[in-house]
Amino acid sequence: MPMDLEERDEFRAVCRDFFAKRAPVDRLRRYLVEGSDFDDDLWSALVEQGWALLAVPENLDGGGGGLADLVVVAEEAGRALQGAPLVTTIAGTFVLARYGVLESHPEVLESIVAGATVTYPMGFDPTSLGERTNSAHLVADARPGSYLLVPSDSGLDLVLVDAMTKTSAVETMDLVRSFSDVGFDSSVVVASIDDRQAAIDLFTTAVVMQAAESLGVARAAFDMTLAYSKERKQFDRTIGSFQAIKHRLADMYIELQCATAAVAGAAESIDNGSEVLESIHTAKSVGGRAASWVTSQAQQVHGGIGFTWEHVLHLYIRRAKANELLLGSPAWHERALVEALAGEPVS
Amino acid sequence: MQLQLDDSLVSFRDGLRSYIGHNRPSIPRLPGSRSPQPEDMAEFKAWCAGLFDNGFVGFDWPEEWGGTGVPDPLKDYVVDLELADAGVPRPVGAFNLIARALLEFGADEQKAFYLPRIRSFTDMWCQLFSEPDAGSDLAALRTRAELVGDEWVITGQKVWTTHGHLSDFGFLLARTDQTVSKHAGISAFIIDMHSPGIDVRPLREVTGATDFNEVFFDSVRIPRDNIIGSPGQGWEITRSALAHERALSLREDSVVDSAARLLELVQRSRADGTVPLSGDDVSRRLGELTARARVTDLLGMEGVLRAATGTSGPVDAAIVKVVFSETNLALATFGVELQGADGIIAGPASRVDDGHWQEAYLWARGFTISAGSNEIMRNLIAENGLGLPREPRPERSK
Numbered sequence: 001m002p003m004d005l006e007e008r009d010e011f012r013a014v015c016r017d018f019f020a021k022r023a024p025v026d027r028l029r030r031y032l033v034e035g036s037d038f039d040d041d042l043w044s045a046l047v048e049q050g051w052a053l054l055a056v057p058e059n060l061d062g063g064g065g066g067l068a069d070l071v072v073v074a075e076e077a078g079r080a081l082q083g084a085p086l087v088t089t090i091a092g093t094f095v096l097a098r099y100g101v102l103e104s105h106p107e108v109l110e111s112i113v114a115g116a117t118v119t120y121p122m123g124f125d126p127t128s129l130g131e132r133t134n135s136a137h138l139v140a141d142a143r144p145g146s147y148l149l150v151p152s153d154s155g156l157d158l159v160l161v162d163a164m165t166k167t168s169a170v171e172t173m174d175l176v177r178s179f180s181d182v183g184f185d186s187s188v189v190v191a192s193i194d195d196r197q198a199a200i201d202l203f204t205t206a207v208v209m210q211a212a213e214s215l216g217v218a219r220a221a222f223d224m225t226l227a228y229s230k231e232r233k234q235f236d237r238t239i240g241s242f243q244a245i246k247h248r249l250a251d252m253y254i255e256l257q258c259a260t261a262a263v264a265g266a267a268e269s270i271d272n273g274s275e276v277l278e279s280i281h282t283a284k285s286v287g288g289r290a291a292s293w294v295t296s297q298a299q300q301v302h303g304g305i306g307f308t309w310e311h312v313l314h315l316y317i318r319r320a321k322a323n324e325l326l327l328g329s330p331a332w333h334e335r336a337l338v339e340a341l342a343g344e345p346v347s
Numbered sequence: 348m349q350l351q352l353d354d355s356l357v358s359f360r361d362g363l364r365s366y367i368g369h370n371r372p373s374i375p376r377l378p379g380s381r382s383p384q385p386e387d388m389a390e391f392k393a394w395c396a397g398l399f400d401n402g403f404v405g406f407d408w409p410e411e412w413g414g415t416g417v418p419d420p421l422k423d424y425v426v427d428l429e430l431a432d433a434g435v436p437r438p439v440g441a442f443n444l445i446a447r448a449l450l451e452f453g454a455d456e457q458k459a460f461y462l463p464r465i466r467s468f469t470d471m472w473c474q475l476f477s478e479p480d481a482g483s484d485l486a487a488l489r490t491r492a493e494l495v496g497d498e499w500v501i502t503g504q505k506v507w508t509t510h511g512h513l514s515d516f517g518f519l520l521a522r523t524d525q526t527v528s529k530h531a532g533i534s535a536f537i538i539d540m541h542s543p544g545i546d547v548r549p550l551r552e553v554t555g556a557t558d559f560n561e562v563f564f565d566s567v568r569i570p571r572d573n574i575i576g577s578p579g580q581g582w583e584i585t586r587s588a589l590a591h592e593r594a595l596s597l598r599e600d601s602v603v604d605s606a607a608r609l610l611e612l613v614q615r616s617r618a619d620g621t622v623p624l625s626g627d628d629v630s631r632r633l634g635e636l637t638a639r640a641r642v643t644d645l646l647g648m649e650g651v652l653r654a655a656t657g658t659s660g661p662v663d664a665a666i667v668k669v670v671f672s673e674t675n676l677a678l679a680t681f682g683v684e685l686q687g688a689d690g691i692i693a694g695p696a697s698r699v700d701d702g703h704w705q706e707a708y709l710w711a712r713g714f715t716i717s718a719g720s721n722e723i724m725r726n727l728i729a730e731n732g733l734g735l736p737r738e739p740r741p742e743r744s745k
Contacts (some may be wrong), residue, residue: 200570226733241736246729253728256665262638285638315386334634335627338610341561341637346613 003069012072017082018049019340025220028081028176028312038143038178042132043084047115051086055094060102060109062093067205067267070094071212072131075263081176081315084139085117089180092118092149092153095202099193101158108147108190117141118151125328126200126336129153138326142167142180147190151199158191159184172320176315177293202286204280208266209325212292213258214323221298221316222252229301245301252297255290262286288330291320349647350424352666360425363403370397376436378600380509380713381558383436388471388513395438395468398426405436405466409450412462420654431643440510441474445518447588448535452576461516461537470515473540474586475505475562483723485520486529486582490564492521492536494571496607499536500568501544507717511547511560514540520585533581537573545570553709600714602640602671605678605707609633612685612699627686639674646670654716662732665724672714672721679707 003011022045046052051073056062063069074087093112096102102109103174111119123138132152134160148159159182161167166183226249229240239245262283269279295317299306306313324330338346352360383391392609398404399413400688403426408414446465450456464470481488490503501521512548513677517538524532540547544567549557575634575702576584646667653659682704683690693705715721729735 007442195640202665226735229735238736243726243738246733246735247722247725249733249735250725250728253733254666254669257646258639258642258670261649262642264649265641266647281634282638282641285635330635332632334631334638337634337637338613338630341610342614346610346633 003065006040006067007150008072008200010077011069015051015073016074016079018045019082021304023080023082025081025312028315029310037086038141041080042082043117044254045113045250046086047059052089052115052117053093053113055090055096055097056102056109056112060097061113062097063326066271067094067208068264068271071091071208071263074209074333075216075219078213078221078319081217081220081312081319085119085146085214085275087209088119088140088206090149091202091205092120093197094205095149095156097200099156099195099198101193102193105158105191111145112147116165117143117146118149120202120206121182122206124151124203125332129199130195131203132157134185137181138170138172138179139182139273140177140179141145142182145206148182149202151202153196153199154192155195156193156198156202157189158193161190164188165259172322173318175318176246177319184309196205198301199307203327204276206268207265207280207333208270209265209283210323210327211259211280212263214287214320215263217316217323218259218291218294219256219321221295221313222249222256223318224313225252225298226303232303239301248297248301252294253296259283259287259290277340278337281333281340284328284333285337288324288333292317292324295320348550350419350421350651352425356425358419358421360429361431363399363426364433366397366401367429369433370394371433371435374436375590376430376434378710380439382439382510382513385513385711388447390469391436392468395442398438398596399466399468401408405446407448408466411547412450412458413466420651433663441472441518442468443589443591444474445472445516445537447591448575448584451587452535452580452584454572454575456572457537457575457728471510471513473508473511473514473517475508475511475517475538476506477507479506483720486533486587488520488522488533490519490521492519492523492534494523495568497571498568499565499571499573501536501538502568503564505562505564506550506559508560508562509558510641511562512549513538516540517562520581523581527579530582531579534578535575535581535584536569537575538567538569542567544570553712591692600675602643602674602678605635605675605682606633606637606640608700609678609682609685610637612682616685617624632681636674636678639670640678643667643671643674649721660732662728665719665727665732667730669721669724672711674715676711679704679711683708693716 010161021197023042029290050063054063054065054070054073056064058064066191070090073090077086089112093102096108096118119140119142121136129152133150134156136148136150142148142161146161148161150157150159159165161182164184165188167180170179170181172179229245229249240249266279266283266287269276299317300312302311302313305311372390374383374390377383405413406415406422407418410416427437442465446462450460468478476485478488478490487587487714489503491504497506501519503521509648517540519536519538520533521536522532523534544565546563546565548561550559550561551557552559613633635698650663650667652660653663686699686704690705694702696702697705730737
């Protein structure tokens with residue numbers, strides 16, 4: 001059931017506490033040494049929390065959350081820069097639930113309850129959709145047992161990633177999430193939704209969840225930067241006392257507030273089914289740019305220490321930039337916003 | 348992007364709509380802080396008095412002074428929106444500011460005389476705060492008030508006085524004590540704008556129009572009882588009154604409407620060729636500005652909801668002010684740039700919107716400066732919102 005404001009605040013506190021304990025920032029350093037292998041322990045803990053099932057309807061024993069609730073966990077996951085595919089799993093099940101696939105295919109629901117992840121290609125937007133395809137580009141966290149949603153002009157195909165699929169890793173600038181290209185043949189398609197709108201719904205849902213995640217990434221970088229500006233002394237003063245730094249931090253905070261309003265507005269729009277496209281394009285334009293810009297400013301304020309490999313800040317910059325470019329860049333969404341409002345291509 | 352209204356707000360809104368329908372004045376709604384024409388003042392005042400009388404404005408005043416005693420930011424929001432949508436004037440002037448000051452700090456006689464006159468909009472009020480050397484640093488003001496016998500004698504100069512040329516009374520800040528710190532030496536007064544020795548001169552601003560005034564005081568005598576509160580209390584009174592004022596947000600010029608107007612302009616241009624710039628870059632930039640405009644509205648709405656539930660943050664209003672004013676300026680700038688070389692053609696000679704964008708490009712600068720410049724807003728956000736150290740204020744410790 002959708003939460004009221006107070007419940008949502010409590011839920012946010014629970015999420016933040018969980019990630020702070022189970023996915024502390026120091027854990028991220030492990031990625032730098034060991035690479036971005038899937039964090040099984042964290043994923044099991046998330047499944048145990050029931051958070052992977054937040055978008056599953058209540059009549060199927062899920063959380064039945066609206067997107068306005070789901071963006072809370074996405075933002076907190078982003079804040080922790082967690083590598084487990086929580087955001088894609090929630091967004092994917094949200095769409096599967098909307099089209100009744102979890103009911104028509106109980107085995108899919110059972111697997112997800114048991115810990116299967118859901119993912120989708122991150123490089124697509126509605127204008128790049130083509131005919132039904134047997135491959136997916138830039139899939140996050142594809143691993144044996146994952147469900148992969150493949151969008152096309154015909155709708156969505158649900159693919160079970162297994163030994164039969166061909167998965168080749170792609171090296172990306174995001175060091176704490178694995179990406180791959182996946183090829184498969186039709187034998188691994190477990191369900192199909194023959195409705196183009198399903199592909200659009202996956203896109204809009206994924207964009208809002210991604211914008212929420214990016215907001216969390218940017219908030220974490222901002223918090224680090226604010227704390228640092230109160231500690232770091234130069235010329236016998238904390239650097240946060242210099243107006244150049246104060247105004248930069250004020251601007252970072254303003255952008256975070258704008259992104260927060262944009263994400264909340266977009267989540268509500270999807271829940272209410274009103275002005276969905278306008279709202280998600282706004283969220284990606286404002287939120288995508290904000291996260292990239294805020295993390296970039298965070299590095300500038302950190303000075304030399306923020307430029308070192310050992311400092312975690314670059315992991316946030318990398319994630320924010322990757323998210324900005326995936327699922328339609330801000331520039332793509334800006335043109336699409338104008339088109340949505342005009343009802344036709346403009347200029 | 349609309350606020351969900353409950354039943355009582357819907358009936359309040361419908362009441363206002365019907366009131367506007369039956370009482371629509373013939374005078375135009377003017378943007379921002381523009382003043383009514385002198386010949387329109389009688390009708391303007393009657394219209395504003397009607398809004399008070401029918402409980403659409405000033406409903407939050409205490410019951411003994413004609414209100415319900417219940418503030419409701421959602422009702423304020425509905426009133427702002429409906430007046431704008433209907434294209435009818437909203438009450439302007441310093442009436443709200445002086446009312447707040449009097450309700451909290453005024454003497455009984457002052458309340459009894461002025462408050463009913465404010466509700467009946469008998470007088471136009473102006474605010475006499477800023478001076479040529481006291482802008483962002485308002486407390487540096489130098490206009491003096493000296494007690495001579497039973498009268499205060501005012502000498503000095505004010506600037507950026509909106510509606511000064513039409514006003515009957517002014518809410519004046521003047522220095523009554525030179526020996527204490529600059530904040531502690533300021534007092535608040537009511538001044539009759541028709542007093543001998545007051546010279547109101549129109550100030551021509553960047554647009555070429557005159558929307559503000561300079562006001563000169565040459566030994567202007569006002570009664571001793573015209574002080575509000577006690578001597579030296581002026582800063583406290585002003586801060587308190589302004590805190591209410593800031594809660595009224597910026598909904599005079601809708602940035603979402605501006606963005607929609609730009610979209611229409613870009614679409615129209617394909618047919619009539621008035622906008623030479625076109626293509627992908629235009630639609631991308633327009634989309635970015637439209638997104639900004641929509642977020643400005645979302646932030647504004649959130650601010651109203653927070654005010655209504657008493658959960659406003661200390662810098663919410665400052666954030667909305669910065670985002671609104673900078674988005675507004677960016678939209679106007681794009682409106683001019685879209686027109687290419689012909690973008691320099693101003694006024695009715697312009698083939699696009701009668702020169703609206705050339706005018707807006709200049710006018711929009713007022714919003715990033717007035718009501719606390721955006722730099723002051725950023726200081727506020729950094730200090731009150733983020734807990735960063737305060738700017739050095741050497742004069743305060745004087």
